[in-house]
Amino acid sequence: MSSPIDPPGTDSANARFPEDSVGLVTPQRMVFDAPLELEGGKRLERYELVYETYGTLNHDRSNAILVCHALSGDHHAAGYHAPDDRKPGWWDVCIGPGKPFDTRKFFVVSLNNLGSCKGSTGPNSLNPETGVSFGPDFPIVTVGDWVNSQRRLGERLGIRQWAAIAGGSLGGMQVMQWAIHHSEAVRHALIIAATPKLSAQNIAFNEVARQAILSDPDFHDGRYEERGVIPRRGLMLARMLGHITYLSEDAMRERFGRELRAGRIQYGFDVEFQVESYLRHQGTSFVDRFDANTYLLMTKALDYFDPAQAFDGSLAEAFKASRSRFLVASFTSDWRFSSARSREIVNALMEVRKPVCYADIRSTQGHDDFLMPNPEYLAVLHAYMQRVAAELAA
């Protein structure tokens, strides 16, 4: 295992990447041997987290930013794994030299969460008790469990306090959890395109996605790996459905409208409209890079998140003891977690007089906008993070 504060791998191949890219990066792995007690009552005796870092940790370890990923995300937030990678990490628009999370100033840490299928301990990992993969026996993990595992990662990296913790969607929920329960370790909390809790409609969409997977005959109660199959149909349907909620209706109209793939109606059940082709492609390609048990776990973490619950349902009370400062950002075209949901967070913070900046960013793409190079969005992040950087210098 490489030293946790090693800078990301760099070599001459970087020359072919854009100047504001962190270039080639190498995932790192950290092993945690102390058991982690989970909110659901079970515990993980031992776990590993895969993560990447970009930039350099400064001498007093005060310039670290933690990035939390969303439903299908992973640790690869910026840069490239190989010279011929066509796409950089998922938040590359925000991370790099001169970008909002400026790697000339900040040391950015991006991890893969527990339960994932991207390298950290999850359903595909070996269950030491049985000698085979956990599969469906991997315990349900919550946003709180993730934050606890992230805290240990921070401790091992020698980071007592993060300059900022940032995330969009389910990532934003992890930021909220940090700022509510461990605010001494979070100077700035950047909560983007998130919600204080899922609505009944949000849960309903998750439930249809789960039922698609659970009812797939190839699911085999989650033990599909032992059978050498994949619940392909269920996972495809779940992803297709997800994509509808990630895109705004306007964006779908602009991208696809009612355009017919063959130019005219075929009167059959093959692809007729371009939007069908797009969705099927999104669904089938997802199957090759994501695990069904992980998908189930992630949707459960979303459903359960409700930090106000322990405070008699008051989100303001939940934030009351927080010492963090906040940036909340939402997108006008997001109908999955609409601006109104972000305003609930802002209102709660204002009610207990917490320092909060709020930006409702004009957008057209929907929930996915938090991953996109929307200029207003990047400008807001940039301005906020410059202030954070100025504090470091002070």
Place this chain on the structure above:
Amino acid sequence: MSSPIDPPGTDSANARFPEDSVGLVTPQRMVFDAPLELEGGKRLERYELVYETYGTLNHDRSNAILVCHALSGDHHAAGYHAPDDRKPGWWDVCIGPGKPFDTRKFFVVSLNNLGSCKGSTGPNSLNPETGVSFGPDFPIVTVGDWVNSQRRLGERLGIRQWAAIAGGSLGGMQVMQWAIHHSEAVRHALIIAATPKLSAQNIAFNEVARQAILSDPDFHDGRYEERGVIPRRGLMLARMLGHITYLSEDAMRERFGRELRAGRIQYGFDVEFQVESYLRHQGTSFVDRFDANTYLLMTKALDYFDPAQAFDGSLAEAFKASRSRFLVASFTSDWRFSSARSREIVNALMEVRKPVCYADIRSTQGHDDFLMPNPEYLAVLHAYMQRVAAELAA
């Protein structure tokens, strides 16, 4: 076959139904032996339509109202089939003595459309060419095909002109088709909770529902009946997804919120939240009363509907030659076919100076509101239909 103008069956059992109910009704059946050419290029050599009638056709046959049903609807729009029926027909709030479609004044005809699984010729009917059920060989039918089949029904009932044709959702599309292509036979067109064409997002939802059915291993390319199975999982998922789009987010929140069925989180994949329980119930009960091939056909009819297409994309041009008068109604909480979509219809009608009343009805339930006893909705329909009735008397 009973005479087409027989009043609905009545007997002493009616005494136990509400006073404003049409009481016990008996479906009727009409056989059409002349082939019907379909828009998709195929033809039906022979077909049957099941329908119900409520009220009495007047001497000059001028008081008839045609009711067109939506995706999963049928001919049973009002009254009861048996004394112990718990629920009346699907539009019972609108049809009956003293109700908007007042059966003391009007003769209401409600049919089951071709391709359905509720009695009219459809995938479950015997294919005379093969001696077994049509199944997936039943041709794709369009809104235009339905209207053509409905015209023949009207002719056989001796109705040259309908006092009104009314429908909600996919039913409203049939009304539009009538008013555009056969307006000489439609005095008043009541287009409720409809849209001039599906959006990319609407098509996307339909496509996920179709994929759920098509990818179910029990679908067997639509020949599941021969195998003695039902694509239960796929049809269940399709219906669960549909239900999310029929209900407003507010309605879901009010009905279910984040209420937990067991009172506390179970950390498992059984039902946790009440909304999950509701959706699963809707899904599983649908499987017992609906056919998968029919569901596929109905979603295709929705996707294809686009009456402006033949007029260079201009809905106004499509309506230009219409001699009908219009009532358009939408519901403020409907996000499936939002008020904005109804306003497209209204604007097109105004552009070509057609007489149109428009009501955007305050509502909370969403798309389903067109089936519900919303007082403002019923008052609008009532007022409009009283004017139609006054024309009859004049």
